[in-house]
Amino acid sequence: MKKLQKTQLQPFFAALAANASLYLPVDNEVGKAEFKKWQDGVQMSTALNTLRSAKDFFFPQTENLMEFKMEGKRIDVIDTREECEDFVLFGVRACDAASFAILDRVYLVDPVDTYYKNRREHGTVVTLACGRPAETCFCGTFGIDATDPAGDVTAWELADGYALRANTEKGEALLASVAALLTDTDTAEVEAEQARVRAILARLPLSGLTTEGLGEGMTKEFFARPEWAALSEACLGCGTCTFVCPTCQCYDIRDFDTGHGIQRFRCWDSCMYSDFTKMAHGNPRTSQLERFRQRFMHKLVYFPDNNDGIFGCVGCGRCLARCPISMNIVKVMKALKKGGAEQ
Amino acid sequence: MQAMMEKRAKELLADGTVNRVLGWSAGEFPYDITPAVFETAKELEDAFVYNDFCAANLSKYLVKESRKEGKILVFLKPCDTYSFNQLLAEHRILRENIYVIGVPCYGKADVEKLKAMGIEGITGIVMQNGTYTVETVYGDQTVKAADAMAERCLSCKSKKHVVYDELLGDEGEVDADCNRFDMVEKLEAMTPDERFAFWRGELSRCIRCNACRNVCPACTCEQCVFDNPNSGVSQKAAVTSFEENLFHIIRAFHVAGRCTDCGECSRVCPQHIPLHLLNRKFIKDINEFYGDYQAGADPEAKPPLGTYDKADREAGEGGRH
Amino acid sequence: MQVNEYKPKIVAFCCNWCSYAGADGAGSARLAYPAEVKIIRVPCSCRVNPMFILRAFQRGADGVIIAGCHPGDCHYTSGNYFTRRRMALLFSMLDYLGIERERTRVEWISAAEGAKFSKTMSEFAATVASLGENKRLEDLRCKQ
Numbered sequence: 001m002k003k004l005q006k007t008q009l010q011p012f013f014a015a016l017a018a019n020a021s022l023y024l025p026v027d028n029e030v031g032k033a034e035f036k037k038w039q040d041g042v043q044m045s046t047a048l049n050t051l052r053s054a055k056d057f058f059f060p061q062t063e064n065l066m067e068f069k070m071e072g073k074r075i076d077v078i079d080t081r082e083e084c085e086d087f088v089l090f091g092v093r094a095c096d097a098a099s100f101a102i103l104d105r106v107y108l109v110d111p112v113d114t115y116y117k118n119r120r121e122h123g124t125v126v127t128l129a130c131g132r133p134a135e136t137c138f139c140g141t142f143g144i145d146a147t148d149p150a151g152d153v154t155a156w157e158l159a160d161g162y163a164l165r166a167n168t169e170k171g172e173a174l175l176a177s178v179a180a181l182l183t184d185t186d187t188a189e190v191e192a193e194q195a196r197v198r199a200i201l202a203r204l205p206l207s208g209l210t211t212e213g214l215g216e217g218m219t220k221e222f223f224a225r226p227e228w229a230a231l232s233e234a235c236l237g238c239g240t241c242t243f244v245c246p247t248c249q250c251y252d253i254r255d256f257d258t259g260h261g262i263q264r265f266r267c268w269d270s271c272m273y274s275d276f277t278k279m280a281h282g283n284p285r286t287s288q289l290e291r292f293r294q295r296f297m298h299k300l301v302y303f304p305d306n307n308d309g310i311f312g313c314v315g316c317g318r319c320l321a322r323c324p325i326s327m328n329i330v331k332v333m334k335a336l337k338k339g340g341a342e343q
Numbered sequence: 344m345q346a347m348m349e350k351r352a353k354e355l356l357a358d359g360t361v362n363r364v365l366g367w368s369a370g371e372f373p374y375d376i377t378p379a380v381f382e383t384a385k386e387l388e389d390a391f392v393y394n395d396f397c398a399a400n401l402s403k404y405l406v407k408e409s410r411k412e413g414k415i416l417v418f419l420k421p422c423d424t425y426s427f428n429q430l431l432a433e434h435r436i437l438r439e440n441i442y443v444i445g446v447p448c449y450g451k452a453d454v455e456k457l458k459a460m461g462i463e464g465i466t467g468i469v470m471q472n473g474t475y476t477v478e479t480v481y482g483d484q485t486v487k488a489a490d491a492m493a494e495r496c497l498s499c500k501s502k503k504h505v506v507y508d509e510l511l512g513d514e515g516e517v518d519a520d521c522n523r524f525d526m527v528e529k530l531e532a533m534t535p536d537e538r539f540a541f542w543r544g545e546l547s548r549c550i551r552c553n554a555c556r557n558v559c560p561a562c563t564c565e566q567c568v569f570d571n572p573n574s575g576v577s578q579k580a581a582v583t584s585f586e587e588n589l590f591h592i593i594r595a596f597h598v599a600g601r602c603t604d605c606g607e608c609s610r611v612c613p614q615h616i617p618l619h620l621l622n623r624k625f626i627k628d629i630n631e632f633y634g635d636y637q638a639g640a641d642p643e644a645k646p647p648l649g650t651y652d653k654a655d656r657e658a659g660e661g662g663r664h
Numbered sequence: 665m666q667v668n669e670y671k672p673k674i675v676a677f678c679c680n681w682c683s684y685a686g687a688d689g690a691g692s693a694r695l696a697y698p699a700e701v702k703i704i705r706v707p708c709s710c711r712v713n714p715m716f717i718l719r720a721f722q723r724g725a726d727g728v729i730i731a732g733c734h735p736g737d738c739h740y741t742s743g744n745y746f747t748r749r750r751m752a753l754l755f756s757m758l759d760y761l762g763i764e765r766e767r768t769r770v771e772w773i774s775a776a777e778g779a780k781f782s783k784t785m786s787e788f789a790a791t792v793a794s795l796g797e798n799k800r801l802e803d804l805r806c807k808q
Contacts (some may be wrong), residue, residue: 539762
């Protein structure tokens, strides 16, 4: 385990940025953290988490897939892919780091999504253990340890500096590149910090939430449950929950006519939108109840069904904080469990 | 107030005046309150809540709810009654199926303001005598309610209910001197370059979640132009600055003269874009160009963009604007 | 001689009953108006919704002008009065967003006013030319 003194943080960022683009949480105009490119003088946000998730770096909200140029009867297909440059993501929290593993299960399985893979290969993730979790946090529900996040390198904020541990070859290489700024240390300080935070995590209001009774094989049990009507009744059908979610993975592919050609792009889709999965024959989900149910069934049942029981939620709490009408996955989980118990 | 409302709702359910109650339902935390329809006294006892965090404007839900079987009771805050009237004027809700109870509002709280003060891990909030005692996993903190008041409520235009069947609590007054156009004026006083930079900074955060549109009580089109695949717009793709400008100009324009300034758009924006400043610009212009007009104040009034005067100013006339 | 002189692209929405005929009038009277003005015929100036104007800018226009019947002369009695209110608000909003409002204009041109049509278009083209390319309402995807 390595240690970086607090006073060396900016030189550390500068050294990382010398080799690759460095992105970290920075407070924006309205005081909310978002990932921004580091340059000299940029201060890291002290917020617990970014308003939007870190998935944008691997799965951006919109990207061009290809272009077409038409000339008479001739159509040229232009591959717009470019090799992504190396980048480092610093300050990713345990929940978001876990979300990458979930996205990998979708985009790195056959057929591999080469756009996603390209970014994954060029990105190095430095996670930062949580020090001050919020009431909306429930990553523990899904077996994620906020005090020991995954990633290529794991960092812990200590009183006078940061402890750093490489978890992968990429992480080793990253720490080696800034070795001059680091000193060796033992794990005692980190363990003390972990014990402090674990005590807080145990006191969080959602600490008792479990996935018991949810997950694989529950489609028949949950699909026709009466609770969906009341749960979805206030839903506005906006895309906030899906667009701040680190694990939402659905996208749409569309063509944009530029007037001199066609850009084929993909963009995040939201199951909350009325045109979600609309096909030539029409729409398989015509009511908000069905669309709402899709979102939660996907995360709590369908995804585990297809992925060895792994849930499609990491408990980051963004949907809890952002939903305009405060309906969210925790309320859904509790309602489904309660309904099941009463049956 | 909550107890009074619950009692009245139960009475009206019991005597058959209404068969459903549209109100607010308590959540996991003291502040995450969801609009909900209650059908029984038991449901009301279990979850009905009315406090400083009941911010949602319930009027838009009536577009659907008033078309269902039976009569529904709805609790409306003063600013919600303006939206109600506007929906009524546009024939979007069926008045005969709704029983309106006006409830007082002294300004709603915004949990984001508490969080901006560094208050995290909130497990409880005790609200009394103008202060909030916020219980958190990191210890208790006391905050003045005024310091946690939502931005929109700091320039409240009216605490008077413009429509109701029954009123609980005291009636308030219209505040003709509210400072709601201050920020619009500040922007108007900037140079075009400064204004452009300001709006680019704000609108570039837009993630096209459409929450502003979907929550808006004035946005009740059966199908929005931005949801029409044949319109050629990239409805859900945050692609270019042009698309951001297009969406926000058209959204605000389509509710010009109909927007009651309830502030829901800015409240729900996950990216904290001050969308109400677009709507207020239209309201201010309408007041200046065509005489004072408050959408929703009078359901019989002619909407400013649905009427004209032969002596109207020419487009682009009159000073810089 | 400058060969690549900047020519603004201008879209003119012309009412079928007056300004469009006014353009014809300008033509038959051999009155010139800039070739970069592209006319789109509409049944009434109030057919033009704000989306048309913004879309014109997206697709490469540097200026958009709406030409309709003089107030009081609308073929449909009152269409242009509504146009006037809508555009007054829209132009003010564009200005509020820091977008040059000189790129948009409403003019009343009757069928008999070929000369006014020619003069208005020339003036408007000159104004837009002085502003240069539309940058603030451009869509980079549509640029060549």
